[in-house]
Every structure is written in C-alpha cells, then in structure tokens.
C-alpha cells in the first residue's frame with residue numbers, strides 16, 4: 001500500500017484540493033480540512049471493477065479528456081469518470097457517495113475516452129447493487145415504485161394509458177380492437193401517453209400519421225413502460241420483467257416496424273429487448289417522417305428562428321442526427337441556427353439515466369440544472385424556439401426557461417408540434 005505524504009498547507013489551492021497536479025473532489029477537500037491523511041486503498045476500486053459490467057472503471061489512466069465534456073462537471077458537479085476513478089483509488093465508498101447518482105448516462109465521456117471506460121455499462125451495474133441494498137434516493141425510489149405498481153413512473157392509472165386518443169380529432173387504431181396486421185406499430189411510451197405537456201406532441205404525431213396515410217396501431221392499455229431509464233438507474237429486475245411483458249404483447253400482433261416517440265424507448269427496444277428475445281425493426285418518429293416530409297402540403301408559414309437540442313439517446317446513443325434537422329429545414333418560413341454544442345457534442349438536458357427523477361437530489365450537488373445551462377445556450381443563438389424531439393425535454397426546458405428568467409425570449413416545441421402547426 002503506497003502512503004500519500006500529504007500536508008494540508010501544500011495541497012489546498014483556494015477551494016480545490018490538488019495532489020501532484022491532480023484536482024480532487026469537494027469530498028476530499030472536506031476530509032483534508034479535517035486533517036485526514038490518506039493511504040492508497042484500492043479495495044473500493046477492486047469491489048467496483050469486480051461487478052459484471054463495471055470492469056472498464058479500472059481501465060482509466062487519468063488522461064482527463066472526459067472532464068470538460070461531462071455535462072455534470074460543467075455545472076459544478078465536480079464529476080466524470082476520471083474523478084470517480086481517483087476517488088476509488090483512495091478508498092472512497094462510491095455506494096455512500098452522491099457520485100453514484102449524478103451520471104445522466106449521456107455518453108459524452110465515452111465519445112472521447114481513449115480507454116473505452118464505459119459509464120453506460122458501469123453506472124447501471126453499480127447502481128443495481130445499491131438498489132438491491134435499498135440505498136436509493138427517495139424521489140428515484142418513488143419512480144421505481146410507481147413503475148412497478150402502475151406500469152409507468154408518473155403513477156398514472158394503467159387503464160388511462162390510451163385516454164390521450166380521446167383528445168385528438170383523428171381516429172387512433174388500437175391493436176386489440178382492430179385485430180388486423182398494420183404496417184407500423186407505434187410504441188407510445190409513458191410520458192407521451194400521460195404527461196400533460198408531452199401529450200401535445202403525441203396528439204400532433206397522430207394527426208401527422210393520419211394525414212400521411214400511414215397504416216398504424218398502438219398497444220393502448222396493453223403497453224407498459226419500456227423501462228430503459230429505470231434500467232440505467234439500476235432497477236434491472238424491473239426492466240427485465242417489463243421487457244418480457246412488452247415483448248410478449250408485441251409478439252401477439254403482426255406489423256413491419258415499431259415507431260417510438262421516445263428516444264429512451266427506441267434505445268430499449270432496439271438495443272436491449274433483443275437480449276430477451278424481442279427482435280424488431282425500431283425507428284424514432286423523426287427517422288420515420290424524414291423521407292415522407294415532402295408529401296405534406298403546408299398551409300401555414302411559421303416565420304420562426306429555431307435551434308435544436310439533440311437528445312442524447314437519439315444522437316450519441318443511436319446515431320440519428322440528420323432526420324430531425326431534415327424535418328426542421330422542411331418547415332416553411334423557419335430559419336435554423338445551430339447551438340455550439342450540437343450533434344455528437346450536444347449537451348444533455350439532465351433527464352437521462354434516471355435524472356428525470358432526481359432533480360431535487362441533484363440540486364444539492366450542482367450549481368445550476370443542466371437544462372438551465374442548455375437554455376442559456378439556446379437563448380444566446382437568438383432563436384425564438386428551442387426545438388426538441390424527446391418527451392422528457394419539453395417540460396424540463398420549459399421549467400428552465402422560467403427559472404433562468406427567459407420567459408418571453410424563447411419557447412419550447414417538439415418537432416411534431418411544429419409540423420402540425422405548419423400543416424394547418
């Protein structure tokens with residue numbers, strides 16, 4: 001065991017702790033102030049890297065490339081795989097640390113990491129151990145319990161999952177009722193089915209599909225949460241149970257492809273469900289609509305200056321950057337301007353990996369919400385509209401518009417809402 005010969009006066013620079021040129025975390029600072037002298041203690045690193053899925057945590061060689069791209073670090077969260085590895089080297093217990101829950105699994109660190117340290121595998125694997133021990137932040141636990149009890153994290157009645165269809169002027173076919181094959185099975189997912197604001201894009205998309213003459217159907221009350229965010233937050237058992245339910249339900253029907261409104265559902269159905277026997281062709285609605293957009297007859301010119309936020313689970317996780325842009329550029333009268341952090345380098349809204357249910361927890365560990373940081377960037381482009389295509393984002397960014405004092409400067413709209421508006 002190597003002993004660090006640390007003297008308090010030598011290492012403290014302002015509020016940061018620096019040992020041999022390496023900045024350590026606030027937790028370290030606190031311990032140094034208490035004159036705790038550390039030895040290297042790799043038992044925690046050994047414990048974490050022995051968890052199946054978390055092995056790559058041990059591959060970090062501290063190059064630091066992940067630090068400036070981590071959206072949590074950007075907002076004062078003192079975060080990223082480099083910092084987690086360093087803390088583990090000194091025996092700091094990740095299971096007792098808020099660091100276990102800060103990662104949004106945005107994948108930006110993996111994009112730049114020369115050693116393939118993969119937080120997308122590490123986080124769910126380590127969090128699953130904490131979930132088994134019941135060590136879960138309260139608000140996340142509530143989302144897990146709602147999902148278990150009601151089939152959705154919002155705690156809404158499963159019987160009302162298709163109630164949104166009563167709020168649209170077009171008929172939305174439900175597979176159990178029409179009892180025939182369809183070309184496209186639309187996996188609507190929870191926020192698009194229930195959330196008062198996300199539903200607006202769902203209703204718009206139904207009208208677009210009907211206008212385009214798409215042969216589609218939904219599962220309605222037979223559908224349950226895809227559970228991808230719960231999986232990434234560590235609830236692997238719940239994910240498996242729900243994946244098996246959804247796969248069994250989907251296999252009852254005949255269709256050519258699955259359409260998802262939600263990039264998180266896209267990720268689950270495309271990448272995870274095949275591991276449980278659910279092999280389907282799955283596309284996000286932007287990918288599906290892009291080749292069809294020229295068939296729409298526009299009735300209204302929008303005259304908006306817009307910018308676009310790439311959802312992590314559509315872009316970095318599933319490689320789709322062009323389809324949303326093609327749809328935006330097809331809108332009559334729209335001027336499109338990119339934010340500096342776009343496409344592969346896009347920032348994160350903070351909702352992924354369970355972050356959707358950890359806003360209160362995160363507020364104690366960051367200086368501003370990730371969605372607030374992003375809204376400031378969107379406003380700086382001079383855009384009137386921030387365009388999104390993930391159901392987590394509309395409400396997150398609308399809240400951030402208010403909390404950053406930008407009401408009246410920018411509004412948030414899903415692409416489907418803008419297409420419907422221009423269709424008339």
Ligand code: SF4
Pocket residue numbers: 059060061062063064065066067081082109112113114115116117
């Ligand atoms: S980029 Fe990869 S190897 Fe470099 S510090 Fe980050 S996790 Fe470690």
Ligand code: SF4
Pocket residue numbers: 069070071072073079080081102103104105106107108109110119120
């Ligand atoms: S996945 Fe994203 S939030 Fe998590 S450590 Fe990497 S860059 Fe930070």
